[in-house]
Amino acid sequence: MAKEKIVLAYSGGLDTSVILKWLKETYDAEIIAFTADIGQKDELDGLEEKALQTGASKIYIDDLREEFAKDFINPMFQAGALYEGQYLLGTSIARPLIAKRMVEIARAEGATAIAHGATGKGNDQVRFELTAAALAPELSVIAPWRLEQFREEFPGRAEMIAYAEKHGIPVTASAAKPYSTDRNLLHISFESGMLEDPWFDAASDENKGMYVLSVAPEDAPDQAEYIELEFDKGDCVAINGNKLSPLQVMETLNEIGGKHGIGRVDMVENRFVGMKSRGVYETPGGTILFTAHRKMESLTMDRDVMHLRDSLITKYATLVYNGFWFAPERLAIQALVGESQKNVTGTVRLRLYKGNVIGAGVKSPVSLYNPEIATMEADPTKAYDQGDATGFIRLNALRLKVSSGVEQKAKK
Structure with a gap:
């Protein structure tokens, strides 16, 4: 009988290298490794040789960068998603794409299960498995870190390193970088290790070497840089007059933003x-794009449409963070978001200076801003009669007056 096939999300690091070998031995299965190229750069070097040497029968290393930018980052930015007021969801938005491709490979290879190296304390396990449940409920999921047998065998990194050495698995693990990282086209994240102390200053001079995508703001150029982003229906399509693909937009903005901290x-x-965790993120290009997109909307989006979309930002961001990218409620919100973006077209000018993204102008052929109506001078269009505001205010004040009267009576 043919062996069972398992598709493993593989990064080549200590955890997934050990897991690859452990799965093969424990399940007596054929392991097909999968690595998504979503912008990790040199982290992908040598992965094919390493995976095959560790015991994989095959490895897929798929370039998903353009799909990531076009079908995941762009729709999320159109929605204005920001988790807990700060996080641009760089890791969160990558997981459904990775899991989607894992499912496709599993079906193509006739696999019965997929596996991942996410821990039982994190968010990624949920994101991978909710995506699999939505797209391929027939597949089983193996999460070694949630298996008692695996945790007993590997209570710590020392045991994993010893296992790797015993089986000739080529991994490097040291205390040189006492934190974990996750990098893709949108950002790089840092967590655990020394960062588990929330009082630890990750931005101090002695920790400058930790950062990858950006210089410290104080080390950024003393001269501000102006850039122009051109939008079409909510997506950035050009920078400084140069037409770019979604992937090229992110790569260009990352380079420019990183230079300015x-x-x-x-x-x-x-x-x-259920737990709190401390994370440090670098999202240079995404921060510029997020700010520019919002400024473009301010000129071109109807007020009540904007307010309706904004009322859904917290819900949408939470869905992405929690792994519900393929859930019907996220798709429903996305349909509304898409409708709201039809006229988000034009050009935004920004000034970049030492960590700051400062608006420096916005224009659009479908602008809803009319200076003749908004002017403090005489309105030549006669579109707005200031006297009309009297009745407008009186009607809106009615319920406040009634409520105040009731409260005053109650105090007597």
């Missing part, structure tokens, strides 16, 4: 599983 966030957030 833009997009660093240090926060304590609430995980879906």
